[in-house]
Amino acid sequence: EDQVTQSPEALRLQEGESSSLNCSYTVSGLRGLFWYRQDPGKGPEFLFTLYSAGEEKEKERLKATLTKKESFLHITAPKPEDSATYLCAVQARQGAQKLVFGQGTRLTINP
Amino acid sequence: NAGVTQTPKFQVLKTGQSMTLQCAQDMNHEYMSWYRQDPGMGLRLIHYSVGAGITDQGEVPNGYNVSRSTTEDFPLRLLSAAPSQTSVYFCASSRDRGKQYFGPGTRLTVT
Numbered sequence A: 001e002d003q004v005t006q007s008p009e010a011l012r013l014q015e016g017e018s019s020s021l022n023c024s025y026t027v028s029g030l031r032g033l034f035w036y037r038q039d040p041g042k043g044p045e046f047l048f049t050l051y052s053a054g055e056e057k058e059k060e061r062l063k064a065t066l067t068k069k070e071s072f073l074h075i076t077a078p079k080p081e082d083s084a085t086y087l088c089a090v091q092a093r094q095g096a097q098k099l100v101f102g103q104g105t106r107l108t109i110n111p
Numbered sequence B: 001n002a003g004v005t006q007t008p009k010f011q012v013l014k015t016g017q018s019m020t021l022q023c024a025q026d027m028n029h030e031y032m033s034w035y036r037q038d039p040g041m042g043l044r045l046i047h048y049s050v051g052a053g054i055t056d057q058g059e060v061p062n063g064y065n066v067s068r069s070t071t072e073d074f075p076l077r078l079l080s081a082a083p084s085q086t087s088v089y090f091c092a093s094s095r096d097r098g099k100q101y102f103g104p105g106t107r108l109t110v111t
Helices: none
Strands: A003-007 A010-014 A019-026 A030-038 A045-050 A056-059 A062-066 A070-075 A084-092 A099-101 A105-110 B004-007 B010-013 B019-025 B031-038 B042-051 B054-057 B064-066 B076-078 B087-094 B106-110
Touching (some): A003 A084, A019 A030, A019 A084, A030 A070, A045 A062, A070 A084, A099 B042, B004 B087, B010 B019, B019 B031, B019 B087
Parallel strands (some): A010 A105, B010 B106
Antiparallel strands (some): A003 A019, A019 A070, A030 A045, A030 A084, A056 A062, A062 A070, A084 A099, A084 A105, B019 B076, B031 B087, B042 B054, B087 B106
């Protein structure tokens, strides 16, 4: 069974304090790993897709990396507007369209 | 483009009542999905569709029906609402089974 575990559940940082969020996964043949950002009361917003181990993608203060067992979302010098819940999801090669999500990491950046 | 739209935003039902959550997209996407999001559980797939006239079950389909008569619309029907169906419901669409665009969500309470 495909599974995704995210850690920590919640993380509180000071503005400018860099850190990383973890997404550990087990999947029967990875087609893609996805990162989403979700603000309170809103739907998830797409950030990145990673397809193979060693791949990295960047967007502003965020960088996502992928290994064969886990993905990291690195946040460099975060600002209060980066506060959100970050969701990780995997898609198996055999699945028609089934994304399996982790429970998310709730990130708070204090000014 | 409006993207993915969902109605209503909020709904309160009594146990045993039925209702339909509406979802529409204007991006001509073939793939559409319904998820529910509960605290600490992440997003779980209810039903999905790979094109008009084709639907399939996800992880938690019991108590829900779907149909896909057009590319644009993918309504979710609750047949006989139960308190366990209290949740936030998200509809999503995608072009190629990868990156998904989510709607703003419907917050449903069943008393």
